[in-house]
Amino acid sequence: MLVVDDDGANRKVVATILGGEGFEVAEAADAFLALDRLDRFHPHAVILDIKMPGMDGLGLLRDWRARGLEVPVIILTGHGDEFTASHCLAAGADAFLDKPPQRAELLLAVQNAVARGKLLEENRTLKEELRYPPLLGSSAAMEKLREDIARVAPARATVLIVGESGTGKELVARRIHELSPRAEKPFIRVNCAAIPEELIESELFGHEKGAFTGAVRRQIGKFVQADGGTIFLDEVGDMSARTQAKVLRVLQDGEVEPVGAGEVRRVDVRVIAATNKDLEKEVAAGRFREDLYFRLSVVVLRTPPLREHPEDIPELVSYFTAQACQEYNRHCKKWSPEALEQLARYPWPGNVRELKNLVERVVIMDLAETITAVDLPSVSGRGQDPELAAVFAAPTLAEFHARAEREYLKRMLERHHWNVAATARAIKTPRSNLYKKIEAYKLRREE
Known part of the structure; x- marks a missing residue:
C-alpha cells in the first residue's frame, strides 16, 4: 500500500x-x-x-x-x-x-x-x-545462446546484445534479468531510437519541475526507476554524443544527474544494451564513444538470424499459430508439410518478427483448418503479396470485410483447384451462395 x-x-x-x-x-x-x-x-x-x-x-x-x-x-x-x-x-x-x-x-x-x-x-x-514469448528453438544456435545467457545472468557484468532486427534481442535481455539475482526488481526498457534527441536525457535521467519549457512536473528517470534492477537500452547505437557521456558516467560511477537538479543520485543498476549496428564501425567513424563501447561490451551475445537456424521454424510456427488463434478467436490450425517446407526455404529478412507477423496474417485471413503452400504467396519467391496488402489498406471496415472475403474465397478456390462443389463443402456454404459470390467479386481462374 x-x-x-x-x-x-x-x-x-x-x-x-x-x-x-x-x-x-x-x-x-x-x-x-x-x-x-x-x-x-x-x-x-x-x-x-x-x-x-x-x-x-x-x-x-x-x-x-x-x-x-x-x-x-x-x-x-x-x-x-x-x-x-x-x-x-x-x-x-x-x-x-x-x-x-x-x-x-x-x-x-x-x-x-x-x-x-x-x-x-x-x-x-x-x-x-x-x-514476449519464451526463447524458442532447439537448434544448436539457440541452445548455445541459452547456455551463454545462463552463464552471464548471475553476474553483474554489462551485456551487449548484437543482432539483426527481429531476432529477439529484447527476449534475451529479459531472460538475463529473469535468471539474475535482480529478477524481483524492475526491468526497465528504453528504446533509444524512438525518443527524440532533445528528450532522451530527461527520459533516462529525469528532470525537475521547471527545468525546461514544458517541464510542468518532476519526472523520475528510467535509471532511477530501474534502481536495484535492470535497464535495457535498446538500439543504443542511436544515442547522441551528449547522452552517451551521461550513460558512461552512470556505468563508471553509478551516479545519475536529473536535468535541472544540480545534484547527483547514486543508483544500483545493471545495464543491458542492444543494437543492430556494428558499433566498432560506429566508433571508427566517430559516431560512438570508444570508452562507452568498451564499458558496454564486457560480455557480447549474438542473436542468430532466422536463416541460420531454419530447423526451428516448425516450433516457432506452432507457438505463434496457437497464440494467434487464441487472440483472434480462430479454431486451432495445422500447417501442411509443403507449407512448412516453403517457410524453411524463405530467407526471412525480418527474422522471427516477420515470421510471427506472417502467421498472424494467415490466421486472420484464412479460416481453413489446414494452412497450405497456396496460402503463402509472400514467401513463395514472388515477393510481397499485393492482394493481401490491398486488404489491409482498406479505408473502411466494410471495405476491409469485402476485400478480405474476396481474397479468402479466391484462395480457397485455388486450394480446391476451382472445384466449386468441393470448395463450398470445405467452407460450409451452399454452392449457390458461392456461385453468387464468385460472380459478385468477378473471380476468375488464372490459366
Whole structure:
C-alpha cells in the first residue's frame, strides 16, 4: 500500500492499522513524493488525500489515469461531500472514505482495492507473456545462446546484445534479468531510437519541475526507476554524443544527474544494451564513444538470424499459430508439410518478427483448418503479396470485410483447384451462395 497525505499524524494512524493487518506500507507527504514512491514501490493500491500543497490528490489521480496507470485508488479526505465524491469517482477512484475512517470500513476498502490491484498485475503479466514469448528453438544456435545467457545472468557484468532486427534481442535481455539475482526488481526498457534527441536525457535521467519549457512536473528517470534492477537500452547505437557521456558516467560511477537538479543520485543498476549496428564501425567513424563501447561490451551475445537456424521454424510456427488463434478467436490450425517446407526455404529478412507477423496474417485471413503452400504467396519467391496488402489498406471496415472475403474465397478456390462443389463443402456454404459470390467479386481462374 502507498499512503499519500500531508498530515503526518493521519499517515501514521493509517499505516499502523494496515501494518497490523500484514500490509506493507509506504508513505508520501505530497504528490511529487508520491510519483517517486509509485515508480519505485509498485504498490497494489493507494490511499490518497485530496487537500495537499502543490498538486492536490484529485490532480494526482487524473495525472495517473492520463498516463495509463491502473493502480486502484482510495480517496480519504476530511473535506468530503457528494459533489467531491462524484468528481473523484469520475476521475477513476475506486472508493471514497471520510476522515477519520472507521477501521472496519478502511480495511474492507483496502482489501478490495488490493485484490483488484493484484488481479490487474496478473493481467499485465499475462499480456507481457503474450507479447514476449519464451526463447524458442532447439537448434544448436539457440541452445548455445541459452547456455551463454545462463552463464552471464548471475553476474553483474554489462551485456551487449548484437543482432539483426527481429531476432529477439529484447527476449534475451529479459531472460538475463529473469535468471539474475535482480529478477524481483524492475526491468526497465528504453528504446533509444524512438525518443527524440532533445528528450532522451530527461527520459533516462529525469528532470525537475521547471527545468525546461514544458517541464510542468518532476519526472523520475528510467535509471532511477530501474534502481536495484535492470535497464535495457535498446538500439543504443542511436544515442547522441551528449547522452552517451551521461550513460558512461552512470556505468563508471553509478551516479545519475536529473536535468535541472544540480545534484547527483547514486543508483544500483545493471545495464543491458542492444543494437543492430556494428558499433566498432560506429566508433571508427566517430559516431560512438570508444570508452562507452568498451564499458558496454564486457560480455557480447549474438542473436542468430532466422536463416541460420531454419530447423526451428516448425516450433516457432506452432507457438505463434496457437497464440494467434487464441487472440483472434480462430479454431486451432495445422500447417501442411509443403507449407512448412516453403517457410524453411524463405530467407526471412525480418527474422522471427516477420515470421510471427506472417502467421498472424494467415490466421486472420484464412479460416481453413489446414494452412497450405497456396496460402503463402509472400514467401513463395514472388515477393510481397499485393492482394493481401490491398486488404489491409482498406479505408473502411466494410471495405476491409469485402476485400478480405474476396481474397479468402479466391484462395480457397485455388486450394480446391476451382472445384466449386468441393470448395463450398470445405467452407460450409451452399454452392449457390458461392456461385453468387464468385460472380459478385468477378473471380476468375488464372490459366
